[in-house]
Amino acid sequence: MIIEALRVFVTVTEQSHFSRAADLLNISQPGVSLHIRNLENEVGAKLLHRSPKQVRLTEAGDMLYKTAKQILSLYEGTKQDIHRLQDKVTGTIQIGASFTIGEYVLPKRLAAFAAQYPLVEMQVTIGNTEEIVQAVRANELDLGLIEGEANAADLVITPYMxxxxxxxxxxxxxxxxxxxxxxxxxxxxxxxxxxxxxxxxxxxxxxxxxxxxxxxxxxxxxxxxxxxxxxxxxxxxxxxxxxxxxxxxxxxxxxxxxxxxxxxxRSFSIIRHREGAATMASDVFVQKLLLASD
CATH class of the missing domain: 3.40.190.10 (Periplasmic binding protein-like II)
Structure with missing residues (x-):
């Protein structure tokens, strides 16, 4: 990834040494060298003068260093903006859950999600697996959480725990x-x-x-x-x-x-309609389910 290569290049420049940069970035020294070589191939110019004791920038390297610092700053700022945007997710999620999940597993997940995304409303329907499958297929629910099998071509089925x-x-x-x-x-x-x-x-x-x-x-x-x-x-x-x-x-x-x-x-699975219109709120909820470990 070009961002990672730029990060390595900036670190090598500021440390004036490949091995110190490798230690800071927690990667191998050959890995650092590979990033620099790929970056030089990408820009079509030699970026660093290497010697046993230190590393110095070439003229092209000096030009790239200044720009790379700006790019990395913009990238980190954009990532933070995206994270803040996710924290402002709004809307309503219609969730269906089979009895075991809905009564014993889901409440804890909902509480954690609500704490992070307080502007999202969640409406939960509990039924057996067959009922939840049919409701998702009829587009009555944004997603279903089931404990049984669901063999339907119009569903996307994702095991999650x-x-x-x-x-x-x-x-x-x-x-x-x-x-x-x-x-x-x-x-x-x-x-x-x-x-x-x-x-x-x-x-x-x-x-x-x-x-x-x-x-x-x-x-x-x-x-x-x-x-x-x-x-x-x-x-x-x-x-x-x-x-x-x-x-x-x-x-x-x-x-x-x-x-x-x-x-x-057995597996608990998330089911969604293959042709359904996914909302940001339901997408984020599914991501959180997939990341949950217990």
Whole structure:
């Protein structure tokens, strides 16, 4: 990048030494030499007189040094202006989120975003994955945050964080005290499930199908909160995101059934309509989601 080459050139000039410039810029001395060589090729003139003890500017180098200082100053000022502009982002973002994300993950993200961009209004719709996908496809939402699959050609799908799915049981359940369980130990249990169309339900169904687990019977609820409360009450076992149950696991209100195998992971994804008109506010929100690490 020409800006980086100019920065290296100015630093070498002011330090009168390649190795001191390399130390200041935290790059190798060959890297400094490469930047200077590329810059000389770019302007078509020798910029520096090199000697073992010091570096001196040529006539062309002296001319470029003065201009380079101005360019770098303008560049840094422009970057600051852009950052200030981003801090003044305004508008409304229509966000859709599936239940696990909307109830347990998104609130913290919204609070952080609102603190940085107080002029942006956010309206959140919570539903299951299928409902959020359909709303984004109908252009009723600027973006959706889902935990299940979305195979639609008119959507742009971007995974943004991993989620761990775990098996849970009432605290008094015989399996809750087991160090590990296997699929055979889960046969003929009562299961508490999310409704069809839920990403959590799809993941749970795939697990029981792959493990060839036969359910004694099942109860269906249309929110993860209801499933969690049903498990705590002793109704049966379930598979939910660790985000949903981590406090209850810590308090001992329920137990985790650990399978002797790898962790169950899925991705949370951002979905946007391929032909939708993205706003600056929604673009910045998506950028912040992708940068978030926890």
């Amino acid at each position: 991993k989620d761990e799915m775990i098996l849970i049981a009432p605290a008094a359940h015989p399996l809750a005290s087991a160090h590990f369980v296997d699929a055979d130990m889960l046969q003929n249990e009562v299961w508490v499930l999310r409704e069809s169309g839920s990403g959590t339900r799809a993941f749970s169904d795939q697990f029981t199908q792959d493990a060839q687990i036969v359910q004694k019977r099942s109860y269906v609820f249309n929110s993860s909160q209801s499933v969690k409360e049903a498990v705590i009450s002793g109704l049966g076992i379930a598979m939910l995101s660790r985000w949903v149950v981590r406090r209850e696991l810590e308090s001992g209100e329920m137990g985790e059934l650990r399978l002797n195998r790898d962790r169950f992971e």
